Amino acid sequence: MTTTGATLVGPGLVKIGGEGILSLEQNQALDPIEAALRSSNFNLQIVQDTRSLMWGKLVINAAINPLTALLRVPNGELLSHPWTRKIMSALAREAAEVAQAERVHLPFSNPIEAVEEVARKTAKNLSSMFQDVRRGAPTEIDAISGAVTRRGEKHGIPTPYNRACWQLVKAM
Secondary structure, eight states, X not given: OBOOOEEEEETTEEEEOSOOOEEXXXXXXXXHHHHHHXXXXXXXXXXXXXXXXHHHHHHHHHHHHHHHHHHTOOGGGGGSSHHHHHHHHHHHHHHHHXXXXXXXXXXXXXHHHHHHHHHHHTTTOOOHHHHHHHHTOOOSTIIIIIHHHHHHHHHTOOOHXXXXXXXXXXXX
């Protein structure tokens, strides 16, 4: 799993949007991949269980990506307006509640602070979902907001903000 941001500037051309971390689950079968990544100077961490990190990334992506795609703004713009901040917080809260129901311990204690920190650190970045919408390409909305909504339903947890974003991005 990676947290490195990137912007597609053309076919086969990517601009890195800040250095992130590449996380691999500890597994002897991945030793050759680990060695190759380390020799290429990737910021690599080996973890016991990637589930926590994946859910943490899902919480962040559910709160940022759909809003940037719908509003067609860089990540940092979400912090500039009280209403977008409120919606971003609600999206993060819903996703974190679903993660808790899934018995996942998130890699951060406060999902709202975590989301705002990522939006600040990646303020100029265009989310992958915004980039996809701008290109007219399929988005990850089913795997982000859709996943939060479906898992929420499974546990009887309402996710109205994630559901609305899921439906609105699909409508685009």
